[in-house]
Amino acid sequence: MATLTDPRKESFRLGMLIYDTRYRSLTIQIIALFGFMVFAAWLINNTIYNLAAQGKSTGFGFLSDPAGYDINQRLLDYSSQSTHLRAAFIGLLNTLLVAAMGCITATVIGLFVGVLRLSNNWLVAKLMTVYVEMFRNVPVLLWIVFTMAILIETLPAPKDFRGDDPAASMVLFDTVAITNRGVYIPEPLFSRGLGDFPVMADRTSPACEVGEIGEIGDACGRFQVSLDLLAVLLVFGAGLYASNRIAHRAERIQNETGDRPTTWYLRLGVIILPTLALLIALGFHLGRPELKGFNFQDGVYLRNSLIALWLALSLYTAAFIAEIVRAGILAISSGQTEAAAALGLRSGRIMSLVILPQALRVIIPPLISQYLNLTKNSSLAIAVGYMDITGTLGGITMNQTGRELECVLLLMLVYLLISLSISAVMNWYNQRVKLVER
Amino acid sequence: MANVHYVRGAMIEQLEPPAASSGAAGWVRQNLFSSPLNAILSVLSLALVYSVIAALIPWLISPTWQASSLSECREILEGASGACWGVIRERWLQLLFGFYPSELYWRVVLDFLLLIVAVAPVLFTGLPRKMLIFSALYPFLMPWLLWGGTVWGPVVAALGFGLGYLAHKLAKAALGGLAAMILAVLVPVIWWLFLAGPVSEAVASVLPLALEPVESRNFGGFMLSITIGVVAIAISLPIGIVLALGRQSNLFIVRSLSVGFIEFIRGVPLITLLFVASTLLNIFMPPGTDFDIILRVIIMVTLFASAYMAEVVRGGLAALPKGQYEAADALGLDFWLAQRLIIMPQALKISIPGIVSTFIGVFKDTTLVSIIGLLDPIGLSNSIRADQSWNGIVWELYGFIALMFFIFCFSMSRYSMFLERKLRTGHR
Numbered sequence: 001m002a003t004l005t006d007p008r009k010e011s012f013r014l015g016m017l018i019y020d021t022r023y024r025s026l027t028i029q030i031i032a033l034f035g036f037m038v039f040a041a042w043l044i045n046n047t048i049y050n051l052a053a054q055g056k057s058t059g060f061g062f063l064s065d066p067a068g069y070d071i072n073q074r075l076l077d078y079s080s081q082s083t084h085l086r087a088a089f090i091g092l093l094n095t096l097l098v099a100a101m102g103c104i105t106a107t108v109i110g111l112f113v114g115v116l117r118l119s120n121n122w123l124v125a126k127l128m129t130v131y132v133e134m135f136r137n138v139p140v141l142l143w144i145v146f147t148m149a150i151l152i153e154t155l156p157a158p159k160d161f162r163g164d165d166p167a168a169s170m171v172l173f174d175t176v177a178i179t180n181r182g183v184y185i186p187e188p189l190f191s192r193g194l195g196d197f198p199v200m201a202d203r204t205s206p207a208c209e210v211g212e213i214g215e216i217g218d219a220c221g222r223f224q225v226s227l228d229l230l231a232v233l234l235v236f237g238a239g240l241y242a243s244n245r246i247a248h249r250a251e252r253i254q255n256e257t258g259d260r261p262t263t264w265y266l267r268l269g270v271i272i273l274p275t276l277a278l279l280i281a282l283g284f285h286l287g288r289p290e291l292k293g294f295n296f297q298d299g300v301y302l303r304n305s306l307i308a309l310w311l312a313l314s315l316y317t318a319a320f321i322a323e324i325v326r327a328g329i330l331a332i333s334s335g336q337t338e339a340a341a342a343l344g345l346r347s348g349r350i351m352s353l354v355i356l357p358q359a360l361r362v363i364i365p366p367l368i369s370q371y372l373n374l375t376k377n378s379s380l381a382i383a384v385g386y387m388d389i390t391g392t393l394g395g396i397t398m399n400q401t402g403r404e405l406e407c408v409l410l411l412m413l414v415y416l417l418i419s420l421s422i423s424a425v426m427n428w429y430n431q432r433v434k435l436v437e438r
Numbered sequence: 439m440a441n442v443h444y445v446r447g448a449m450i451e452q453l454e455p456p457a458a459s460s461g462a463a464g465w466v467r468q469n470l471f472s473s474p475l476n477a478i479l480s481v482l483s484l485a486l487v488y489s490v491i492a493a494l495i496p497w498l499i500s501p502t503w504q505a506s507s508l509s510e511c512r513e514i515l516e517g518a519s520g521a522c523w524g525v526i527r528e529r530w531l532q533l534l535f536g537f538y539p540s541e542l543y544w545r546v547v548l549d550f551l552l553l554i555v556a557v558a559p560v561l562f563t564g565l566p567r568k569m570l571i572f573s574a575l576y577p578f579l580m581p582w583l584l585w586g587g588t589v590w591g592p593v594v595a596a597l598g599f600g601l602g603y604l605a606h607k608l609a610k611a612a613l614g615g616l617a618a619m620i621l622a623v624l625v626p627v628i629w630w631l632f633l634a635g636p637v638s639e640a641v642a643s644v645l646p647l648a649l650e651p652v653e654s655r656n657f658g659g660f661m662l663s664i665t666i667g668v669v670a671i672a673i674s675l676p677i678g679i680v681l682a683l684g685r686q687s688n689l690f691i692v693r694s695l696s697v698g699f700i701e702f703i704r705g706v707p708l709i710t711l712l713f714v715a716s717t718l719l720n721i722f723m724p725p726g727t728d729f730d731i732i733l734r735v736i737i738m739v740t741l742f743a744s745a746y747m748a749e750v751v752r753g754g755l756a757a758l759p760k761g762q763y764e765a766a767d768a769l770g771l772d773f774w775l776a777q778r779l780i781i782m783p784q785a786l787k788i789s790i791p792g793i794v795s796t797f798i799g800v801f802k803d804t805t806l807v808s809i810i811g812l813l814d815p816i817g818l819s820n821s822i823r824a825d826q827s828w829n830g831i832v833w834e835l836y837g838f839i840a841l842m843f844f845i846f847c848f849s850m851s852r853y854s855m856f857l858e859r860k861l862r863t864g865h866r
Contacts, residue, residue, distance in 0.1 A: 018616060029691040036695055043722050050721045121476045122469035123483045137847035138840045139802035141809075141816060146836040149823070153832045376707035383809055383816075394713055404717040411713070412706045419705035 051405070060410075062401045063088070069396050071387045073303050076223045084397045091392030092414060098309055098388065099375040105314040106374060107367070110321025117326050128322070135319035141380050143316050148308035148384045155180040158295050170289075177289050177296050183307055184289035184299040191283030194227035228282055235278050239271035246270065305386035309378065317374045321367060328363035329355075361433045368426040372419055379415070389414055497521050507827030521834045529822055533839065536658015536813050542586075542650065546661050549583040552576060553668065561853065577672075584657075584665065586649035590638040598634065602626035654732045658813035660842060666732070667801040670739040674800065675793070677740070678747025679786075683777070685748060686755050696748070703745035708803050711738040716810040735807055743800045750796055754789030755781070787861050794854035798847045805843075815839045 017027045051058060063085040070080050075093045078086060117128040135143070156168035158179045170177045177184040246263050254260040289299030332355055340354040381388040382395055389411065398407040454460070458467055470480040500520030504527070505511040511522035535543055556576035559569035578592035606622035613621075642648070657665070684696030703711070715734040723729065729737075762784060766776035786793070808817035819835050822828050828835075 025689050029689050032689075032695065033691045046724050047721050050725055053725060119476075119479070120469070120472065121479050121483075123487075124479050127483050127487070133848065134844070137798070137802075137844045137851070139805040139816075139843055141805045142836065142840055142843065145816060145819070146832070146840070149832040149836065153830055379707040379709045380806070380809070382709070390707075390709060394710065398713075398717075404713075405721065408710060408713050408718060412710050415707055415710065416702065416705040420701075 047405070056402070058403075058405060060406055062403055062406070065401075067397065068400065071392065073306055073387055084393075084401070087397060088389060088393040088410070088414075091387055091389035094386065095375070095378055095381075095388040095390075098306060098313070098378050098381065098386070099371075101310050102313040102317065102374050102378065103371045105310070106317040106321055106370070109314060109318035111325055113318060113322035114325025114329070117322060118329060132319045132322050135316050136323075140312065140316045140377050141383060143312040144309055144380055145383055147312040148304060151304045151308055152180050157181075158291065161291050161296075175286065175288055177291075177299075179296070180304070181295070182301055182303040184296045184301055186286035186288050187298065187300045189285055189287045190228045191285060193282055194231065196224040197227050198224050231282070232275065232278060236271070236275050239274055242270045243267040303386070305381070305384040308384050309381050309386050313374055313377055316377075317370055320370050320373075324363055324366045324370065328359040331362045332358050357433075364429060364433070365426060368422060368429075372422050375418055375422070376415065493519075503527050508830055509827075522831060523834060525822065525828050525831050525834055526838050529818075529835075530838075532822075533659045533815055533818055533842075535661050536818065537656045538652060538658070538661065539650075539656065542652060545583050545586075545649070549580055550661075550664065552579065552583075582649065584652070585654075586651040588638065588642045588646070588648040590642045590645075590647070594634040594638040594641075595630070598626040598629045601629050654730045657732060659815055659818060662732070662807070662812060662814050663801070663804040666736055666739055666804045666807065669736050670743050670800050670804075671797050673740045674743035674747050674796075677744035679751050679782070681744060681748035682751035682755060685752055700745045700748050703742055704749070708739070708742050708806055709809060711742055712806055712810050714738060731812065735810075735812065739800065739804065742803075743796065746796050746799070747793065750789045750792035751785065753792060754785035754787075757788050758785050790854055790858055790861070794850055794857075798850050801846060801850070802843065815842070 017023050064083050066081050067084045067087040068080050069087070071078055071087060071090050071094075073094060074090050075097060076090060078090050113128050113131060116124050117132070119125050119128075155178055158177075158181060160167040161169065161177065161179070168179075175186045243266075246267050250261050250263045287298050289296045289301075291297075336354055336358065337350055340350040345353065378388060379390040379394075382391045385391070387395075393407055393414075394411045398404055401407070455464075458464060471477045496518075497520055500515065500518075500523065502511045502514050502520060503523045505514055505522060505524030506528065507524070508522055511520075511524055531540070531543075535546060538546060553576070555569070556573040559565045559567065559573055575596070578596045582589060582592045602622045602625055605625040606618045609618035609621045681696050681700060684692050685700060687693050687696075712735065715738040716731065719734045719737070720727065720729060758781065762780060763776070766780040769776075771779065805814055805816050808814050808820070811817070813821070816839065819839060822835060823831060
């Protein structure tokens, strides 16, 4: 017998697609999908037609043609004979270089400013507020070109360093030269070094022949890995790991006996001593920049464009990070501090065990999105002539080859990959530190 | 009862607080010298503030207003340190208007004054509501005043909305809600695509009311930044709200499209989108369309801003307690009514700080157009610095531009704080 609650058997009517909630969502979605596909097809159709009308072919073959232009700031070997693809890769490395440098300094400055803004010293707090407002309310591009102009116009030229009574002198015990062309810093050298290891090298090519001093040419292989650096990093990493093990052991002993053995000298020694020994064994010394002719020679040359971009991005992002840090610290209620004190923790432990873990939960997600912003803002490098990926792939390569569509698509893809990988890290972290609720 | 002699009959006069903790001295002691570390910090900060001011004041008051080149400034200053204000006197009109014809400056000024009138009733609820009619008409007035040309173009464009409204009203009585909705979209689209052009030309030939046209390449300076910024800000908010709703929706396809769009735009730098505007957008359009470069830039900046806006609004939607959604359902409101009356007013209130900081971000990001060759203040500063007579100028020029941006952005952030205070209805 049919009860009242049984649904009536209704024949399907067209109006139900809109008025019946069971079908309406489906209708809306199909219309949306259809509309999107028509729009996409329209765009693609226009593009194909327009490209054909301009007589342009599409494809990524141009990437393996010789680039024909120079890149002055580079981490790997590159010459104008290298391909467009390699130019783009060099640019990508430059982007990552300035982004990494910027993230580190911005975090340090931002942390510092954020904490000082909460200081109970009125003057310091106000000064930091002025800093934050000044940098947040002026475009980052303006800061970049401004910094570049200041560097070029106000710093001494290399010729000012010459003569018996020079107008300018090197700083930090005569090791760093700050000029209007850039900054020269000492270069780490190894007198008994292990040399470089070419990766993906063609051993028969002339670039790979072993020269008189037992070194291979710079152009050998896709890129070369400095074995000295690798060894130092390995030993340093092993030291860190060992120090970590010691801390774990101390923790275990504390849990078992209640006494925590003093381990700081052990931990410090395990990190520093082996690394130091290795550096001495490799004959580590610093190569100072020296004025020769019209310019400085030797040492590591950091171009003005890199310095300006780095400084401006760091200071600008630091203003935002300062606000994040301040908000994070303010978000932890004072009851937490008091509860921790009631448990008998000392103030240092309160900070490291109670306040910081909770504040970090608030701070880290927006912090990472600031890192993301910094990386994306580094694309403004093109305004000061720093050859990042926008300057190479989206700048000279695009203008030379006329492949706007391919270049812009590749450029977007690269940035998208960087962004997505940073977001993936962020999501992973969020999952890890999320408060477990009910 | 025994007499209690030791009870005082009157309160004794309160003692003054110790001098060290009251008045100016007390304030200084508490806020600047409360501990040795604080004292050191205070002294260092004072020294910093003093050295900056001592260097800045003589630099600012420098008698170089009439100089017409940097070398002339140096002659006037005779080796002393000082700003070279001649560059600002000579170029400030250019920094404000770019290469807009100087006899037509009144149009730009009028345009931005009217902008203030149009925005005022939106910003300050105390003003008469009738002013909102002007706010609705302003979007059609603004491009006409800036670019010039015939008045009938914007008029027929506005007429499209009127036709849509009319169609909806007439059809609702005759054909029912759904048909009325479809007609309300269809009629204006047909009007704009097929009829608007011929009609405006016909009327213009009969009644030629026109302003002298100004080409986009003459636009520049802060006027360009403000134009791009205002349009992008105004359009990105509604698009952002729709995208946020799409992202929160439980319709799979709608949600995926919204998420894809938002994440794509947020994942790439604005400069790549501007490359699209400068090189690719015309390739995507039907053959023969030649969008104006400023219009192309506005389209891309708007898309960029709306993705960020969507995330901000989504934050507001997510922060709203679930009970609000359920209460709206319990009242029997449908989706749009619930959004309009219950959800959005609260969600938008929560996201005001984020919305305004997105606005500020968009306005600051308009400077990026200098990279694709438009002459915004930074683009102009490059050409001024390349000029023979001003070669080597730094602080005055960039300081002026930075100050202008600071004034705009700082007042926006102050307004957001005012709004937050005004709309705070929670009991604290």
